[in-house]
Amino acid sequence: MYQYVKRYWFSICFYILAGVFGTVMGLGSSVVSKYLIDAVTGVRKDKILLFAVLIIGMTAAGIISNAVISRISARINVVIQNEIQADIFQKILYTEWKELQQFRSGDLLNRLSNDAVQVASSVISWIPNSITKLVQFIGAFAIIFYYDPVMAGIALLSAPVTVIFSRKFMGKMRTYNNEMREMTSSLMSFQDDTFQNIQTVKALDLTGVFEKKLQSLQNRYKEKMLDYNKFTVYTSSFMSAVGTGVSYICFGWSVYRLWSGYITTGTLLMFFQMANSLSSSFSSLIQIIPAAINAATCAGRLMSVSELEKENALDMEKVDRILEKEYKGITIELKEVNIHYKDGENVIHRGDFIANAGEITAVVGPSGEGKTTLIRVLLGLLHPMEGRAELKNAEGIKCRLSAGTREFFSYVPQGNTIFAGSIAENMRMVKEDATDEEIREVLEMACAYDFVKKLPKGMETVVGEKGSGLSEGQAQRLAIARALLKNAPVLILDEATSALDIDTEERVLKNIMKKEKGRTCVVTTHRPSVLSVSDHIYEIRESHLKKLK
Ligand SMILES: Nc1ncnc2c1ncn2[C@@H]1O[C@H](COP(=O)(O)OP(=O)(O)OP(=O)(O)O)[C@@H](O)[C@H]1O
Ligand SMILES: [Mg+2]
Missing domain, CATH: 3.40.50.300 (P-loop containing nucleotide triphosphate hydrolases)
Incomplete structure (x- = not known):
């Protein structure tokens, strides 16, 4: 995967910069909106127009950077996907014939299509996204810290819980991912085999048998899928309960700060927006873990094909x-x-x-x-x-x-x-x-x-x-x-x-x-x-x- 990142580092860096720019614009417009509200509520009446223009400008810049991001990501995605597929296809062609005998053609097809797609999209999704979200997280945290260090401390409460929790479940996620990829391969191999031999299936009157076999494979896939889903529902419910708890504490604390006259209404609203940014960037960072595990699983499956012994042209x-x-x-x-x-x-x-x-x-x-x-x-x-x-x-x-x-x-x-x-x-x-x-x-x-x-x-x-x-x-x-x-x-x-x-x-x-x-x-x-x-x-x-x- 890194070889592709290296090859397209310029576009990927530009993509990351555009993402960071959009994030900074988002955070900036929240801060400016605090000043706008303070101006409207009478704290600084003279700058209303300036703040309003600033907000509109920043929001527009954010929208434009999003458009640029989606263009760049589509481009990088399709180019890398084609290259990975061409690379793996070529490697399969040059692999020792005997080595390839261990794979069913449906399995190879699954690796070449689905796994390659996942790896390609991960180059443009989790690596740049984790950087963008990290910037958003650090930015929001720094802004809160600047205005109220105690509030910043409260906002960070969920971090240690999440880190311990996600470390614990990473291994399990990896196992689930592997199993599900293998099941998809079996399913595709079976379908490929059926269509290649459709005449025999019909002539031997085996349509019913093949239907049942498909159902049984699908049921196994369904069970595994629901199992994995249960696991992710539990983990994400737990994480959102922790996140909601922390944001309620933040809410109570900032209302108390407003009541005691320590912050203005504008600051209170900005806190809410920042807390929102903080929790959304944090949960995005957490969600990147399964995405990264999935990408690593797919990359591993591609590597196990591409690293097979190659044919030697002797003499x-x-x-x-x-x-x-x-x-x-x-x-x-x-x-x-x-x-x-x-x-x-x-x-x-x-x-x-x-x-x-x-x-x-x-x-x-x-x-x-x-x-x-x-x-x-x-x-x-x-x-x-x-x-x-x-x-x-x-x-x-x-x-x-x-x-x-x-x-x-x-x-x-x-x-x-x-x-x-x-x-x-x-x-x-x-x-x-x-x-x-x-x-x-x-x-x-x-x-x-x-x-x-x-x-x-x-x-x-x-x-x-x-x-x-x-x-x-x-x-x-x-x-x-x-x-x-x-x-x-x-x-x-x-x-x-x-x-x-x-x-x-x-x-x-x-x-x-x-x-x-x-x-x-x-x-x-x-x-x-x-x-x-x-x-x-x-x-x-x-x-x-x-x-x-
Ligand atoms: N890809 C393979 N992997 C493992 N064993 C194989 C493979 N292909 C053939 N064999 C085994 O090698 C032996 C010889 O098979 P081969 O296909 O060479 O026979 P053959 O003489 O050409 O038969 P036929 O006249 O039916 O074509 C058989 O026992 C077979 O099971
Ligand atoms: Mg023969």
């Missing part, structure tokens, strides 16, 4: 050397690798694997044995705990597989991975300046052009999230076309032709290998048709990677 100097040259003809080699997920057993144990340029290397094996896991290693998403995982070019320059070697790969993932947007937009994600002609060519290679050209808007047709509006096989062919457009030296297909009929599958695979002679191709499959065109076959079974062909 970049060698990667650059390969990129400078003709970088076709890439060989991938895994040597005695052990691969597992967090705290799990080895999915692959001491595995050896080679995929050569110009060949199709197939990986087979029963479901859940580790084919996709192996591909995650090739893509530098997972790193072997032991062993070597590297690629080398035709000249023998070797680099370890990591985020830095990802640009050598085109990848068609398992499942539907088309994004919301037009077909052309989906294609241009991997090559921004691709011409329509280039897109058409890869669509043809992936046997997708036939159906795309029949769509009312051709390649400008817009599809929904996860390619909704397309059949599985159509989405697969678009994903293959996208991978081909990237034209990387290594192509990885993870069950990427599983939804195609055998003829189309064969044509696609032939087209892929025909275009680029030196391309390295790794496919995972269950289909014999793919195996028949493969040069080498590996099998993963019971954590062992075995070469069959």
Whole structure:
């Protein structure tokens, strides 16, 4: 949070100054009103006009400073909010894939939207507000003290009670805050999950189950919320009882002072206004505590995401050397690798694997044995705990597989991975300046052009999230076309032709290998048709990677 405060210190200081100015004007106009009343009641008749003009001037200055404050705060707020969101978004994108697995997407969304908003608004709310309110408090206290030190002493009576009280309850507030944020995350994750799988929910006739689940989550949230509310109602009632008691004592004392002739009517009225300022600034200062705790909780939740381990691009100097040259003809080699997920057993144990340029290397094996896991290693998403995982070019320059070697790969993932947007937009994600002609060519290679050209808007047709509006096989062919457009030296297909009929599958695979002679191709499959065109076959079974062909 301080990094943002530092970045916008000038605007924030201006904001604070405007706030302090408005407060000083408010206090000043109360003091002048004392003199005005004294003038009207006959103590100083000569200055009525001057005091009246002063009051109007100060009030106007106060109004203008408030307007300036709300403009500045809106500006700083939206700018900081955007920056925090962009920062966290970027950090999530560069976080190790494995680290992100512990978060549900709804939880990340909640942090990115709600927590970031809270932190942004706190930069412009509780830090400057506490300064403004402190100035108001000290100013009002100093003015009372100037006119009547005893009254000032009485006005301060509630301070020690409040300080002890708020210290005691800070820990509890922190716990409540954390719990409520986590519950909001669960709620959002559940809703996100439901909408992502709405077709399954309906098809399995689970609408009633999901409604009940939402209700149960909402009830838990409601109970926690009401619990917290009870806690805050008790604490704030106690605080206002203390505040009211003190202001009654102040009231009695100032009436007594007027009766005994120690102060004028104007001073009495000013005392009332000052006592009001004092108690309102004090209660604002007290209310800043929960706001600060809330902001700290949200900032902590953002930090726990932003401080996750970042991806390392390894051997970049060698990667650059390969990129400078003709970088076709890439060989991938895994040597005695052990691969597992967090705290799990080895999915692959001491595995050896080679995929050569110009060949199709197939990986087979029963479901859940580790084919996709192996591909995650090739893509530098997972790193072997032991062993070597590297690629080398035709000249023998070797680099370890990591985020830095990802640009050598085109990848068609398992499942539907088309994004919301037009077909052309989906294609241009991997090559921004691709011409329509280039897109058409890869669509043809992936046997997708036939159906795309029949769509009312051709390649400008817009599809929904996860390619909704397309059949599985159509989405697969678009994903293959996208991978081909990237034209990387290594192509990885993870069950990427599983939804195609055998003829189309064969044509696609032939087209892929025909275009680029030196391309390295790794496919995972269950289909014999793919195996028949493969040069080498590996099998993963019971954590062992075995070469069959
Ligand atoms: N993100 C993950 N976190 C933890 N474990 C995982 C994760 N993804 C997969 N696994 C585990 O790793 C093992 C291998 O899974 P993987 O997805 O690689 O199998 P697969 O061979 O591709 O299966 P399929 O043919 O069904 O696609 C499984 O036991 C699975 O439970
Ligand atoms: Mg798989």
